[in-house]
Amino acid sequence: MLFLDRADMDKRFRVLRQELVERPTSSELRGWSYEAPPTKPISTSLRFGVGELASRYCETLRDIYLRRILGVKPPPSFKMARGIAFHEVMKAALFDIKRFIYKDLSSGGKGLLASLLPRSESIGLDAVERAEAALGSRLGEEDRRLVASGCSNLYEFLVIQGAAALDRTLSKYPHAEPDSVVNAVVPLVSERKVDGSLVGLSSGASTKIPAGDFKNWVELGGVALSGYPDSIRTIRVYEHPTTNKWVVGFVGEVHFSLPKDLYSEKYAKVVDVLLRFGEYTNVGGGRSAGLGVIKYLSADQD
Numbered sequence: 668m669l670f671l672d673r674a675d676m677d678k679r680f681r682v683l684r685q686e687l688v689e690r691p692t693s694s695e696l697r698g699w700s701y702e703a704p705p706t707k708p709i710s711t712s713l714r715f716g717v718g719e720l721a722s723r724y725c726e727t728l729r730d731i732y733l734r735r736i737l738g739v740k741p742p743p744s745f746k747m748a749r750g751i752a753f754h755e756v757m758k759a760a761l762f763d764i765k766r767f768i769y770k771d772l773s774s775g776g777k778g779l780l781a782s783l784l785p786r787s788e789s790i791g792l793d794a795v796e797r798a799e800a801a802l803g804s805r806l807g808e809e810d811r812r813l814v815a816s817g818c819s820n821l822y823e824f825l826v827i828q829g830a831a832a833l834d835r836t837l838s839k840y841p842h843a844e845p846d847s848v849v850n851a852v853v854p855l856v857s858e859r860k861v862d863g864s865l866v867g868l869s870s871g872a873s874t875k876i877p878a879g880d881f882k883n884w885v886e887l888g889g890v891a892l893s894g895y896p897d898s899i900r901t902i903r904v905y906e907h908p909t910t911n912k913w914v915v916g917f918v919g920e921v922h923f924s925l926p927k928d929l930y931s932e933k934y935a936k937v938v939d940v941l942l943r944f945g946e947y948t949n950v951g952g953g954r955s956a957g958l959g960v961i962k963y964l965s966a967d968q969d
Contacts, residue, residue: 678948743802749814751798752791756818759790760825765853768833769845775837776830783826791819829853884934893924904958916951916958939965 700706708714719731733739741747763786767779774782795815799805806814832852840847899919906912925935942963949959 682944682947743804745806745810745814748795748798748802748806748810749817751801752794752814752818753821755794755797756790756821757825759794760822760829761853764826764829764833765849768849768852772837772845772848776834779830779833780826784823787819787822787826788815790822791815791817794818881934881937884929884931887929888926889929889931889934890938891924891926893922895919895921914958 694700695703696706713735715731719734730741734741760783763783764779767774767782771778771782792815795806795811795818798814805811829852833848836843836848836851840851843851897920899917899921901915901917903913903915925938942961945959945961946963949957950961951959
């Protein structure tokens with residue numbers, strides 16, 4: 668999720684560059700065309716947040732009128748609280764991992780896990796309190812418990828990812844200094860500040876790391892295994908003929924479906940894009956060694 672190595676990033680950039688060649692963005696829509704319509708902002712005094720324009724759940728834009736003209740604030744919701752709390756957890760996890768590397772690099776990933784995992788519950792509760800303070804409203808007990816549990820799980824997930832990235836980096840650069848290791852292991856920021864004032868956006872706009880809803884939908888059964896018609900064959904791949912290091916994978920055809928009771932057109936499109944992307948990047952572990960090759964066929968191609 669957050670801890671991408673250089674090889675992964677290079678693969679993704681290659682795909683993005685190819686997409687830009689196939690579907691270039693018109694020059695009139697580029698940020699440097701802010702002095703002329705349609706990019707030129709309609710007002711120099713009123714600047715919008717990215718979420719107000721991108722997260723369009725009200726097609727008439729009346730929500731912007733209510734918020735900006737009438738001063739009506741949306742009531743706090745479970746999703747708002749969870750989103751704020753998750754973001755607080757991401758900031759805490761990245762800060763804690765960086766601090767550990769600077770203080771106790773020699774302990775490696777195992778030491779990082781031992782040091783940070785016990786803090787997950789307190790981190791979760793603290794994130795909920797910060798979200799409630801930001802919203803000016805307290806959650807109900809059940810919602811509070813659910814958000815705190817999700818925050819604790821997210822913190823543990825990030826710490827485990829960080830520990831794996833730390834050990835991977837130390838195995839490649841065993842004599843690296845803490846500052847170099849931090850740069851290789853941890854993303855620089857959990858959100859990047861962007862000045863969007865030239866195109867009518869807030870001068871303090873942020874590009875944040877998405878998390879939560881899509882993952883929850885998948886875990887609830889949004890994507891289901893529906894069969895493997897010609898069976899699959901499990902194989903063991905050895906690192907080298909003279910060593911006893913190996914990984915297990917499978918070869919064969921697998922069918923997946925999107926159950927009607929959980930179907931979401933929005934998430935179905937995400938699944939489609941990710942599977943197509945997986946054809947470029949491979950999936951699972953051992954991708955650098957050529958494992959995880961997939962061929963994706965949608966239902967209309969099958």
